[in-house]
Amino acid sequence: MKKTWLIVIAVIAVLVVYGISTYNSLVSQEEKVGTAWSNVENQYQRRSDLIPNLVNTVKGYASHEKETFQAVVDARTKATQTTICIDDLTPEKLAEFQRAQGAVGSALSRLIAISENYPDLKASENFQTLQAQLEGTENRISVERRNFNEAARAYNTAIRRFPKNIFAGMFGFEKRPYFEAEEGAEKAPEVKF
Structure with a gap:
């Protein structure tokens, strides 16, 4: 009888230790x-902080391109207002966040394209520095999005594997969405001069 209790206690102890x-x-x-999500947001914030400097630099050379400047400012404003808490990260909210950030990228592309019409601007050291900073930031965003997807994949795999899926269900661990390519990203952009 004593051995049976010892075995039962040992099994329970092993299960408790495994559960913990x-x-x-x-x-x-x-x-x-x-x-990983915080790092993604940090890089988007870095880009958002650089935009006013780039806009002001380009404005000095291309004062009549108001429409483009306004598009950049509006996209930046909308992107900074679209925030997601990691605890409320749903596929729908992530898609909305991506759309807002995609609009910023699109507006920035148009702003950079203006430089083709202004040779003095392209030669400006300030413009070149800001353009390099934006390029670096876009690369950092890409890296952090990939890191987020890798962390989300490892987490999602862990909560779906047996027997961890039992504990995940008991304690409310839920699947996290991934960053996905934007619609139309499979097509190469058309460059016109």
């Missing part, structure tokens, strides 16, 4: 997803 370990590993992976 599983829960803690899921929490760690969920935090990695949150950290």
Whole structure:
């Protein structure tokens, strides 16, 4: 009788230790997803902070291109107003966030294209520096989005695998969405001079 109780207690202890370990590993992976999301937002904020400098630099050379400047400013405003808390990250909200950020990228492309019409602007050291900063920021955004997707994939895989899926369901760990390519991204952009 004593051996039976010892075996039962040992099995329960092993299950408790496994449960605690599983829960803690899921929490760690969920935090990695949150950290990766913060890094994505940080890079978008960096881009948003650079935009006023770029706009003002280009404005000095191309004062009659008001429409383009307004499009950049409006896109930036909308993008900075579209925020998502990591705890409320749904595929729909992520898609809305991506659309807002895509509008910023599109407006910036038009702004950069203006420089083709203004040789003095292209030669401006300020413009070249800001353009390089924006290019670097776009690369950083791409890297951080990839890192977020990798963290989300590892987390989503962990909460779906047996037996962790039991603990994930018990403690409310939910699947995280991924960044996806924007619609039409499979087509190469047309460049006209």
